Amino acid sequence: MSIITRRNLLISGLGTSTAIVLGATLVPTAGRAQDLTVEDVLFDPDNPVLGNPDGDVTIVEFFDYQCPYCKANHPDLTKAVAEDGNVRLVMKDWPILGAPSIRASQLALGAVDTGTYETAVEALMATEGRLSDAVIKSALEKVGLDIPELDAAYRANRSKWDGLMSRNGAQAAQLGLRGTPAFIVGTSIYPGSMNRTELRDAIAKSRG
Numbered sequence: 001m002s003i004i005t006r007r008n009l010l011i012s013g014l015g016t017s018t019a020i021v022l023g024a025t026l027v028p029t030a031g032r033a034q035d036l037t038v039e040d041v042l043f044d045p046d047n048p049v050l051g052n053p054d055g056d057v058t059i060v061e062f063f064d065y066q067c068p069y070c071k072a073n074h075p076d077l078t079k080a081v082a083e084d085g086n087v088r089l090v091m092k093d094w095p096i097l098g099a100p101s102i103r104a105s106q107l108a109l110g111a112v113d114t115g116t117y118e119t120a121v122e123a124l125m126a127t128e129g130r131l132s133d134a135v136i137k138s139a140l141e142k143v144g145l146d147i148p149e150l151d152a153a154y155r156a157n158r159s160k161w162d163g164l165m166s167r168n169g170a171q172a173a174q175l176g177l178r179g180t181p182a183f184i185v186g187t188s189i190y191p192g193s194m195n196r197t198e199l200r201d202a203i204a205k206s207r208g
Contacts, residue, residue: 036174038187042090046164048112050121051081051089057206058088059199060184062172065104065124066097066131067180073193074125080199087203091121092168094180100131102165107140107147109161110154119143120150 042058051059061077063070081087093109095101104124111120123143127135137147154161172182175189183190185199186206194202 036171040167041171041175041184042088044090044164044167046160047090047092048109048117049088049090050118051087052085053088055084055086055088057084057086057186057203058090058184059203060090060092062092062094062168062177062180062182064093064095064097064101064180065108065127066095066101068129069193070181071125071127073181073195076194076196077199078122080196080203084200084203092171093165094168094172095165096169096180100133100136103133104131104136105165106154106161107136107150109164110150110152110157111145113153113157114145114149116145116150120145 042060059077059081061070065071077089081089093105095105108117108120108124111117120140120143123139123145124131124136127139129135140147140150175182177189177191179191181193183194183199183202185202188202188206190198190202
C-alpha cells in the first residue's frame with residue numbers, strides 16, 4: 001500500500017485495474033465499498049478531453065464553474081497544457097455550488113455534441129463572481145453560442161451527461177476530495193489550486 005501524504009496522495013499502483021485508495025481503506029460510495037480504478041478516473045469514455053487526446057500524461061481537474069479558485073487557476077492550467085503539448089486534460093464537472101453550477105455544466109456538456117465544448121468551457125471559466133442564468137447566457141452568447149441549441153444537445157443525451165456528473169461526484173467522494181479545484185496529474189492527487197510552475201513540476205514528476 002502506498003504511503004499517503006497530505007499534499008500528494010499517491011494512487012496505489014499504476015495498473016488500470018488497481019483500486020485507488022485513500023489511506024489504507026477505500027472510501028465507500030452510497031453506503032458500499034466499490035473499487036475505483038485509474039482507468040475509471042482518467043479515461044471515462046464519456047468525459048470530453050482537451051489538450052492532446054493522445055498525450056502521455058493526463059491531468060484531471062475536479063471543478064465547478066462557480067468556484068473562484070477554479071476560475072483563477074484556469075489560465076495557468078491551460079497555459080501549462082499548451083506549453084507542454086503532450087498532456088491530456090480531463091475537466092471533471094463536479095457542480096457542488098448550487099443550481100447555476102449544474103446549469104453551466106449541462107450547457108457546456110451539451111456543447112460537446114455541437115463541437116463547441118472548449119469554447120463553452122473557456123467562456124464560463126472567464127466569468128466573474130457567482131453565476132446566474134443571465135450571466136451564463138450572456139457569457140455563452142458573447143462567444144457565439146446558441147443557448148437553445150446547447151440545451152437541446154444536452155437534453156438529447158441527458159442520461160449520458162447526468163451519468164457522467166454522477167460518476168464524477170462519486171469518484172470525488174471515494175477519493176476524499178473536500179472541494180474544488182482538485183487535480184490528478186498522472187497518478188498523484190493534488191488538492192487545491194496549482195500554479196503553472198507547480199503543474200509543470202507535477203507533469204515532469206509523473207513522467208519519472
